[in-house]
Amino acid sequence: MARPSPSQGTLLYAQSGGVTAVINTTAAGVISEARSRKVKVLAAHNGILGALNDDLFDTSALTPTQLRMLAHTPGGAFGSCRVKLKSLEEDRARYEQLLETFRRHDVRWFLYNGGNDSADTALKVSQLAQEFDYPLTCIGVPKTVDNDLAVTDCCPGFGSAAKYTAVSVRECALDVAAMAKTSTKVFVYEAMGRHAGWLAAAAGLAGRTEDEAPHIILFPERAYDEAAFLARVQAVVDRVGWCVVVASEGIRDAESRFVADAGASKDAFGHTQLGGVAAYLAGRVQQQLGMKVHWTLPDYLQRSARHIASQTDFEQARAVGRKAVQYALKGLNATMPVIRRLSDSPYRWKIVPAPLSEIANAEKKMPADFIRDDGYGITAEARRYLQPLIRGEAYPPYARDGMPKYLDLHI
Template identity: 60%
Template sequence: MSKKNAFYAQSGGVTAVINASACGVIEAARENQDKIGKVYAGLNGILGALREELIDVSQESVEDIAALRHTPSGAFGSCRYKLKSLEENRAEYERLIEVFKAHDIGYFFYNGGGDSADTCLKVSQLSETMGYPIQAVHIPKTVDNDLPLTDNCPGFGSVAKYVAVSTKEAAMDVASMCATSTKVFILEVMGRHAGWIAAAGALAQEEEGDAPHIILFPEVAFDKEKFLAKVQKTVDEKGYCVIVASEGAQYADGTFLADAGTTDAFGHKQLGGVAPTLANMIKSELGLKYHWALADYLQRAARHIASATDVEQAYAVGRAAVEMAVAGKNAIMPAIIRAEGEEYSWSIAEAPLSEVANVEKFMPKEYISEDGFGITEAGRKYLLPLIQGEDYPPYKNGIPQYTKLKKQLVEKKLDTEFKA
């Protein structure tokens, strides 16, 4: 059997370490040239395949590929483009297979969250029925940390580290000025349905009573009176109050505090900003001076403060995806498995995509404190290993040095064009 080419694409919101996974994929593929021919990457994610805009990774130097390990964002371009179900738009999936067939692609590596796991599974299934089998392996990536069957998701550990450090430093600022200035500080972080990122803010606490004093999780129904009472009590006792709020904080009926009334490309509710919503609530009800900040893209782009554990795991799942594929595996995802015992260690196992796609993992109740405003010791024990270690990029003139790829496209072979 002749060797097939490979296709790699990045999906959805990028992270500080998704390129480390790309590095793992490409380096492992180059080491398996007896089974894998060329490696192509999609320009702007899955759209690159649909539009037949394939980057020839062989044109990138060994040094630049290695530098992906310390470069943030999506080096090949990502996109928020959700393929509909096979029943709704079979033509899109058939287009993918058509492009893969034209370029002799037999391996599909899709690096993303739950939606990309679903796409990966469907491509594998449809390719069989179309008589052109594709070995599809999903590579986990999401700052939301909400994929099932894996202990944690590459991308999360670095965001968790950024949020914990930012919370600690901002809290010190507020504490030093609270006698005559700001009384309440709110940091809004990502997390639509799962509160993992918000929970990481608690890692800033070294002693009981340290900031953050309040964490708002999507998993805990927001109670306005209880929240305002906690804010006032904290200010009365400590002089100030620091809050870490998940963007997905919601009322008991499921309404988001910051529902903007629109949806994004994936059909998710567009959220308009929980921090200013809370700030206005605090001002009108309590009359306290406040400041708020959005971690926004900063939290997922901060490669300069990435977790060494996160970088190592992101690279490892990229390599594992290739090793699984050349071993004949299909419709699976390399999952991180935490070993039992006091000392943190992990390994990689296979997770079937049929059990990963369209499933979200939420914060367990045992990780959230009884009052709903913090985390338990069990939660801290889970989170702390994921932010360990520093993996600084090289610096020049005081600025991190990141690589930029050539992204040279291969010649198209199909006469038809795809329009999203």
């Protein structure tokens, strides 16, 4: 069946999973590119749920000023959701319900902005459309602060979260250093990262030597050994006078059990709900070493910190949104626009198409040579990879009241 021309049909955009500081930058890139090609864009309210329930927002209502504001607003302006559709056989009714929504609104292009699970959903929707001979082009659009999507060099959303992490660790370290003589000796910072330690690694950009914070990084790629960890903390305090620890939320012991979890509950994707490893580690340090400890769990702050977004991340987030529209209109079905690194110095990159079949449900972990031999820090290779991703400041505009000017659509 022939593909529709750009003057026919509607483009449906939806967001999935945890939002990022620049996911709306991607949305703005999608809408701007589609407008330039006179293609109508509908945005699903709360991700795939909006598509299932025919709860759609016509982005034609956005003024040029609102569209510019959208690009520097954190969160997900159209809402998101943690809903994973099962196989075509198990969730047949819901997939067919999606097709009914597409038919009702003459949707010919479906862009799903998310991570691994979202890439899988976009791939399955493309397969169903082919089965029903419905002319639909499905594009997965990359997004995640965890930086664990396969194929792409990095993920839009990660660079800004990495910048927030590195800056926060450096600033906290100055605070701890100032108080260490008579107060806090150890500070524990918990970073997001279930199976991959990308954000924990980004904290390593805060210092360059073993005597600069973070003094210890705990990665999910390495088994947690409490005795070795406590000995390391003691050694750092003895040498430096104080110690900053960064721990990925997903660190596990030698038996592959999460060091800390939130009652072993599950999220909508079936993943163990993590959070609390910093508090656990702080407690062990205090109990075993008798030192005063403070800890922090930044949680959503890591992914919502638009006030300190990376310029590199901003540009890449916008670029994948624009390319997603271009790929859709070219009929590049079951494809994702991914980032390919051309060089480290000077840092150069471009957007290229990659098949969703190579991305869906795959997970990119930290390369072994990114972690120091002792397991507690990053290598020069990791620094070369990470450094360009946090460069530049994409500050939002501020109002006279001192607050950023963000867009709230109230949908």
